[in-house]
Amino acid sequence: MTIRIAVAAAIAVSIAGGGAPGEAHRPAPASPVAAPTAPPAGDSAVTYHRDVAPILQRSCQECHRPGEVAPMSLLSYAQARESASRIQEALLSGTMPPWFADPGVNRFSNDRRLSDAEARTLLSWVDAGAPEGNPADAPPPRQFAEGWTIGQPDLILEMPKAFEVPAKGTLEYQFIVIPLGFTEDKWVQAFEIRPGNRSVVHHVTAVLRAPGSTWLTDVPVGEARPKRGESTLATSLSMSSGAIGAYTPGQPAVHYPTGRAMRIPAGSDLVLELHYTANGKLTADRTRVGFVFAKEPPAEQVRRFVIVNTTFVIPPGDPSFRVEAVATLRADVKLTALHPHMHLRGKASEFRVVTPEGETRTLLRVSRYDPAWQLRYHLADELVLKKGTRLEVSSVFDNSASNPINPDPAVPVRWGDQNWDEMALGAFEVVVPRGAAPRVLIDRHNR
Numbered sequence: 278m279t280i281r282i283a284v285a286a287a288i289a290v291s292i293a294g295g296g297a298p299g300e301a302h303r304p305a306p307a308s309p310v311a312a313p314t315a316p317p318a319g320d321s322a323v324t325y326h327r328d329v330a331p332i333l334q335r336s337c338q339e340c341h342r343p344g345e346v347a348p349m350s351l352l353s354y355a356q357a358r359e360s361a362s363r364i365q366e367a368l369l370s371g372t373m374p375p376w377f378a379d380p381g382v383n384r385f386s387n388d389r390r391l392s393d394a395e396a397r398t399l400l401s402w403v404d405a406g407a408p409e410g411n412p413a414d415a416p417p418p419r420q421f422a423e424g425w426t427i428g429q430p431d432l433i434l435e436m437p438k439a440f441e442v443p444a445k446g447t448l449e450y451q452f453i454v455i456p457l458g459f460t461e462d463k464w465v466q467a468f469e470i471r472p473g474n475r476s477v478v479h480h481v482t483a484v485l486r487a488p489g490s491t492w493l494t495d496v497p498v499g500e501a502r503p504k505r506g507e508s509t510l511a512t513s514l515s516m517s518s519g520a521i522g523a524y525t526p527g528q529p530a531v532h533y534p535t536g537r538a539m540r541i542p543a544g545s546d547l548v549l550e551l552h553y554t555a556n557g558k559l560t561a562d563r564t565r566v567g568f569v570f571a572k573e574p575p576a577e578q579v580r581r582f583v584i585v586n587t588t589f590v591i592p593p594g595d596p597s598f599r600v601e602a603v604a605t606l607r608a609d610v611k612l613t614a615l616h617p618h619m620h621l622r623g624k625a626s627e628f629r630v631v632t633p634e635g636e637t638r639t640l641l642r643v644s645r646y647d648p649a650w651q652l653r654y655h656l657a658d659e660l661v662l663k664k665g666t667r668l669e670v671s672s673v674f675d676n677s678a679s680n681p682i683n684p685d686p687a688v689p690v691r692w693g694d695q696n697w698d699e700m701a702l703g704a705f706e707v708v709v710p711r712g713a714a715p716r717v718l719i720d721r722h723n724r
């Protein structure tokens with residue numbers, strides 16, 4: 278029971294952007310790599326310095342280095358050798374690197390998977406006993422950016438007060454409101470969140486609170502307020518439709534191409550949702566955010582919306598309960614990214630569109646959803662969707678006892694904010710010509 282609670286508390290329920298890795302996730306492979314049947318020719322020549330290090334640099338070290346989210350570093354030969362058998366296991370089971378879109382359905386620009394050749398190289402290296410090879414063959418160490426990765430921001434805002442993180446225990450998500458004070462609309466070209474203390478900041482979601490919104494208005498500016506007891510639908514809709522960016526290890530900052538930006542209406546405020554994890558020492562954090570504004574109003578405007586079904590009841594014990602959420606587009610849009618969101622019973626997700634002509638196309642299929650990783654999938658080929666297109670999101674839940682992270686298989690489960698509740702939600706990021714589209718982009722259909 279202790280384990281279940283710890284896991285439940287650790288898992289991210291952020292619905293904004295990026296991927297929020299949890300401290301633990303279910304050992305569910307996404308697209309496992311096939312074990313090499315026959316070793317490739319010249320296999321014995323595979324060495325750490327020449328063949329393995331470049332792959333670890335490119336695909337693993339952003340998370341597997343000191344102060345980052347992964348449990349061990351993969352920066353040196355000694356560290357890689359030490360973890361060799363676990364690397365083999367992770368590759369064969371498909372748990373690493375974290376990427377859960379089924380192959381062959383669509384192409385994504387942020388695809389993290391290793392190529393078959395890279396995976397074979399790592400597996401052959403482990404099979405061969407993890408040989409070191411010649412240090413002279415090693416690539417130069419990968420450099421990680423220390424400053425802002427978006428360039429010098431036009432505006433930097435800091436949490437008004439430090440948040441004290443205790444040495445031990447599980448912390449609830451914290452909300453902190455930061456006033457923006459814009460008297461005119463601003464166009465965001467790039468946005469970055471920089472934790473003050475990376476060793477305790479697990480992930481951060483930044484959300485715009487629209488002018489006039491009553492969401493969290495009882496929270497004094499700059500004071501941290503635990504997320505407990507939110508009015509669930511209001512919170513999740515505010516969070517998902519107002520999301521402007523997220524910090525999570527290994528996920529790049531938001532940076533739109535020239536001519537494309539996100540509008541911040543005058544009078545908006547920024548709400549940070551912070552997930553802190555204790556690191557054994559009493560410490561504190563003051564996270565900062567940086568904005569780069571577009572030099573002129575962009576041709577295209579970035580918009581986000583979510584499709585939800587809030588009326589489901591997942592029966593106790595059901596190993597595969599499917600919930601559909603449907604909406605229709607009110608305007609032509611260009612689709613740029615997709616983000617499925619469920620909690621601990623989330624098992625699979627699928628995003629589809631049906632064109633006004635009646636043609637169905639699957640955009641994303643995640644057969645093995647992992648709630649510990651809140652991944653956004655950026656389309657490699659942006660897709661024009663016409664007004665009248667039907668958007669469909671299927672969410673499949675496992676409420677049985679064989680789901681190892683199910684908080685309680687004996688209860689019916691409804692929509693809610695907490696990890697023991699569920700969400701059937703699909704978030705869409707689109708672009709539209711500036712000022713052209715209606716304020717509300719979709720008509721939701723209740724089912």
Ligand code: HEC
Binds near residue numbers: 298336347348374391
């Ligand atoms: C986006 C961050 C990220 C990336 C990229 C990433 N990992 Fe991980 N890795 C994690 C986290 C977090 C964990 C621990 C939680 C878990 O098991 O999911 C982990 C766990 C592991 C484990 C299991 C450790 C154990 O305790 O058994 C192995 C092995 C591993 N990673 C190898 C790799 C390799 C090899 C790559 C690159 C091909 C890679 N990872 C890329 C974040 C990452």
